[in-house]
Amino acid sequence: MDFDFSDDAKALREQARKFLDERSGPKVARTVMDGGDATPLWREVVDLGWPAARVPEANGGVGMSSEAACVLAEETGRSLAPVPLIQSLMATEALLLLGTAAQQARWLPGIADGSIIAVTGWAEGGAASPAVAHARVSGDTMRGSKSPVADAAAAHLAVLSATGSNGTQLYLVDLTGPGVAVTPVATLDLVRPHSALTLADASADPLGTPDGYHDWLDRAAVLSAFEALGTATAAMDMAVAYAKERVAFGQKIGRYQGVKHKCADMFIKLELARGHALHAAWAMEAGAPELRQAAAAARVASLEALAFCAEENVQIHGGIGYTWDSDCQFYYRRNRALVAGLGSRTFWSERLVRSLEQRNAAAA
Amino acid sequence: MDFNDTPEDAVYRAKASAWLAANAGEYRNPPAIPYSREEFVRRSRAWQKAKHAAGYTGITWPMAMGGQGLSPMHSIVFSQEQSRYHVPTSLFDIGLGMCLPTVFTHGQPDVVARYVAPALAGDEVWCQLFSEPAAGSDLAGIRTKAVKDGDDWVIDGQKVWTTNAHLSDYGIIVTRTDPSAPKHKGLTMFIVDMHGPGVEARPLKQMSGGSDFNEVFFTGVRVSDSHRLGAVGDGWKVALTTLMHERLAVGGKPSHAPGYATLMALAATIDTDTGPAMAQRDVRQRIAASYIADEGIKLTQMRALSALAKGQVPGPEQSISKVVVAKTMQDMAAFAMDLNEAGGFVTTGADPDLARLQGSYMASAGLRIAGGTDEILRNIIAERVLGLPGDLRPDKDLPFNASVAA
Structure with a gap:
């Protein structure tokens, strides 16, 4: 039994943590919130080869396993790095899983060398889940709108869900082409930029099948679970550090069980989520049939941990945590970005139970 | 990442599995009626003796103590295979898991020689x-x-x-x-x-x-x-x-305790006033939550096993086990009884799944206390894992008789 990341993935994680500890974190998030430009950081990330991690060598990449994408997502989440890396990794998974050789050759080299920023989008502003798309494709053009789409303002390529003649599936849309309008939308997350895409007969290249769309959702959920784990861990670490230094009633507040048990609960939720996320990472790399349930469980458990850590981090900080100048708000707000990014716990819990029912029916 | 045994562990598993198949056949199913005290003791001793004769006791103990001198993984592999059968082991769990290791670590040589072998052989409890x-x-x-x-x-x-x-x-x-x-x-x-x-x-x-x-x-x-x-x-x-x-011996969910699958099976049989239970969103959310807790603990244990398999000390993740397991059992059982409305309260003629959940509801209240309360376990996680300061202990440095008097 070897239920842990490979040495290669661990080495990449260490490299990413070291770099992002130095170059990112809440301070950098604040400068971006205040209008600063994070493009230089993205250039450094490209130079480190992270967007190329999963791209096959034949397409100009490094050809690492999906574990590499998982650890990069976790470290990006931990550091709140204001770069479009996770979107790029999710789009890369879509191309790797569903793309034809021609589609891969067209887009992956640019993603690997940073000349193309790719994003993914399913939401259409309303209460629908990732299973539903009102955007329509007929012939080879798409009509409709997608919002919010993270990191789209700087992007060249979008992998979007839409409904065509075969059902709801993914399409590749060149954001620099005609019929595409990208306008900023304000969200609760003041660091990660989001946009609305308006598609008026924009050229849309089908990527895979309707079933393939759901296979991709599983993989995107695994990456988002690792991102959530990273962000939640940073929120827990912040809460624990404060509980060790803040004094009230003559002692460190971390001595009070009302505070320390909250911290213990953060750890408990995080460890449960980490087990599921690792299981999902294994299933993703192995192409195991358990991926559907493992990815859903990882997504639900990690969102549960993130919401708890982000909310209770503010609570442990008390009044100072509620101020604009406190870093607590970054985790509290990012929690909502991660929920909105790929569907809520309700959607993924339902998907988990449905996959358990299907497994039971198949076993019967 | 893989979930397979190393070649060495696989050989040991096959050997243990074959031995169990040949010797534990009568324990494939739980007893139809619970054993009497005498029957439980007789069967427990007989099972311990059989294992001892076959070299499946004291697996990790030093050979000088009559053990097998093998790794924790061997012991875990044997336990995993043994747990496929309803063999009576609980009479010896505490003695062999906790007491005798203390005896041979801290006892005087002639005392160690006197007590360790009979305990291992199932002669003394x-x-x-x-x-x-x-x-x-x-x-x-x-x-x-x-x-x-x-x-x-x-x-x-x-x-x-x-x-x-x-x-x-x-x-x-x-x-x-x-x-x-x-x-x-x-x-x-x-x-x-x-x-x-x-x-x-x-x-x-x-x-x-x-x-x-x-x-x-x-x-x-x-x-x-x-x-x-x-x-x-x-x-x-x-x-x-x-x-x-x-801490090494306990932690996981009690084998044969009801889990999310029991909840799913039960929900499939229930009609609520708003339709079949399995079609209700709240029911499905609770099943998902149970799955995440049950399977999450198993996966956490696999992470610890992976560390053991590599000869490393498992990380702190193992410490979450009992605190999650006990409360999940209680919550899941309570939800199952809620689903059954008044039927969940009646024990006469209860369906076997419901009866197990009723039993689990009663047992979990004890499990949340035994071997470290939920509160003590949270203190341990907060203090030893997260490094938060310990609770104030006003009596810690006082002479005991002074603090008791106060």
């Missing part, structure tokens, strides 16, 4: 005499005293929550030998003969109706100084050895 009426979570607050008298010690006091004391031949007991020392310093551990004069074990009836544990009274019980474990005054350190073994 052991219990652990730690908790007292006034010392549960605060274990170092025990009051049972031992006073030196010639070459002997004389023990007076009371222990409680002692699992299997009424079935045991020997026990390890923590006593206070110096009441004027601070509470962690004045303790000493001994081996005590449970059949000796002055020892009386009285089974306690639990809230669930079962009787697994006892209160045990000690009145002028004489123990030879040769039966001391560790130095005089080192009882707390010795007890920590025992508890370290306890």
Whole structure:
């Protein structure tokens, strides 16, 4: 039994943590919130080869396993790095899983060398889940709108869900082409930029099948679970550090069980989520049939941990945590970005139970 | 990442699996009616003897102690295979898992030679005499005293929550030998003969109706100084050895406790006033939550096993196990009973899944306390894993007899 990341993935994680500890974190998030430009950081990330991690060598990449994408997502989440890396990794998974050789050759080299920023989008502003798309494709053009789409303002390529003649599936849309309008939308997350895409007969290249769309959702959920784990861990670490230094009633507040048990609960939720996320990472790399349930469980458990850590981090900080100048708000707000990014716990819990029912029916 | 055995573990698993198939066949299913006390003891001893003869006891113990000298992975592989059968092992779990490792780590050589082999062979049953009426979570607050008298010690006091004391031949007991020392310093551990004069074990009836544990009274019980474990005054350190073994021994979900699959099976049979239970979103959310807790603990244990398999010390993740398992059992059982409305409350003629969940609801209230309460376990996670400061302990450095008086 070897239920842990490979040495290669661990080495990449260490490299990413070291770099992002130095170059990112809440301070950098604040400068971006205040209008600063994070493009230089993205250039450094490209130079480190992270967007190329999963791209096959034949397409100009490094050809690492999906574990590499998982650890990069976790470290990006931990550091709140204001770069479009996770979107790029999710789009890369879509191309790797569903793309034809021609589609891969067209887009992956640019993603690997940073000349193309790719994003993914399913939401259409309303209460629908990732299973539903009102955007329509007929012939080879798409009509409709997608919002919010993270990191789209700087992007060249979008992998979007839409409904065509075969059902709801993914399409590749060149954001620099005609019929595409990208306008900023304000969200609760003041660091990660989001946009609305308006598609008026924009050229849309089908990527895979309707079933393939759901296979991709599983993989995107695994990456988002690792991102959530990273962000939640940073929120827990912040809460624990404060509980060790803040004094009230003559002692460190971390001595009070009302505070320390909250911290213990953060750890408990995080460890449960980490087990599921690792299981999902294994299933993703192995192409195991358990991926559907493992990815859903990882997504639900990690969102549960993130919401708890982000909310209770503010609570442990008390009044100072509620101020604009406190870093607590970054985790509290990012929690909502991660929920909105790929569907809520309700959607993924339902998907988990449905996959358990299907497994039971198949076993019967 | 992979979930397969190493070639060495796979060979051991195949061997264990074949041996179990040949020797545990009658335990494929749970007993139709629960065993009587005598039958339970007889079967437990017979099973321990059979394993001993085949070399499946003391798997991780040193060969010099009659063990097999193998790795923790071998022991875990055997336990995994054994758990496919409903074999009676609980009579020996505490003795072999906790007491005897303490004996051979801290005992004097002739005492070790006398006691270890018969325990391993299933001839003698052991219990652990730690908790007292006034010392549960605060274990170092025990009051049972031992006073030196010639070459002997004389023990007076009371222990409680002692699992299997009424079935045991020997026990390890923590006593206070110096009441004027601070509470962690004045303790000493001994081996005590449970059949000796002055020892009386009285089974306690639990809230669930079962009787697994006892209160045990000690009145002028004489123990030879040769039966001391560790130095005089080192009882707390010795007890920590025992508890370290306890942490390795317990933690997972009790085998055969109902899980998310039981909840799914039950929900499939229920019609609510708004339609089939399995079609209700809240029911499905609760099933997902149960799956995440149940499977999350299994996956957490696999992470610890992976570390063991590589010869590393498992990380702190293992510490979350019992605190999650016990409360999940309670919540899941309560939800299942809610789903059954008034039917969930009636035990006469309850469907077997519902009956198991009713049993789990009663048992989980005890599990949340046994072997470290939810609160103590959260303290341990917060203090040892996250590094938060310990609770204020005003009596920690006071002479024990001064703090008790206060």
